[in-house]
Amino acid sequence: MERSRFFCQHLIHKELITPRDALDALDLQRRETPTFERLALESGVMDPNGVFQTLTLQARTELGFMEVAVGHGLLSASLLQRELSCFEAEGRGNRRIRELLPHIDLFRNLGDHPLGALAAITRQHDYNADHYVISEGAPAGNIYSLVEESLMITKENPVREKEPIYLGSIKPRELFGESSVLEGGIRTANVVTCSESTLLVMRRGDFLAFLRDYPATSRPILSFLVNQLVGKLSATNHELALTRNRLYRLQEAQHAPAESAQRTFD
DSSP states (O other), rough: OOOOOOOOHHHHHTTTTTTHHHHHHHHHHHHHHHHHHHHHHHHHHSSSHHHHHHHHHHSSSOOHHHHHHHHTTOOOHHHHHHHHHHHHHHHHHHHHHHHHHHGGGGTTHHHHHHHHHHHTTTTEEEEEETEEOOOOTTOOOOOEEESSSSSEEEOSSSSSSOOOOEEEETTOOOOTHHHHHHHBBOOOOOOEESSEEEEEEEEEHHHHHHHHHOOOHHHHHHHHHHHHHHHHHHHHHHHHHHHHHHHHHHHHHHHHHHHHHHHHHH
């Protein structure tokens, strides 16, 4: 019985694509689609020895890697089912993230391929009210965007520890924590949830790797980040100056009665 041809062979036969097109497509598929053995290693469900044994056994059969691993007891069927369920859930989450990213101004004009790559390094996190997403003085490691509800920006109050200084708010679809991309360092303010909130989170290292992989995309992104950071620093410095003046007046008002009483006593 004649073996079925690959679909790309059909397209070549119809002269819809060239053999060069088919090779490019296969190369892209290999680079974009991780093998099951690599996924097994990265997820920790198999060690290198188990993967090597499976590949050796697979070479003697026409079965797939997963079938051989389960059939020879190198991979638990229940564990595999659980991991597949996790994988499917992550896939659903990735689709939602891919739908949300274009609503953020910074990523509005990304092409399909960069958008998919960015979605792959983005995670969705849900937080309860009064949660410190960012803490002043903590290492700067993530970039965030708010999906739902609102967040407060505050600084620690040197006079009244339990009354932080309010600097502003963050609204849905806004990006924050972007200073970590440009300079790393430590956080200069707190970001606190006002209610149950959903955020998109990207690790600094992953985001920098994305910028390196897509240089044409990185230029407008970096320009946007610099302009946004400059604007935020200007607004923050103005607010801090006003807050500092208020604190000075408060301190003077607190000291004034004591000084008046001292003069009366003298």
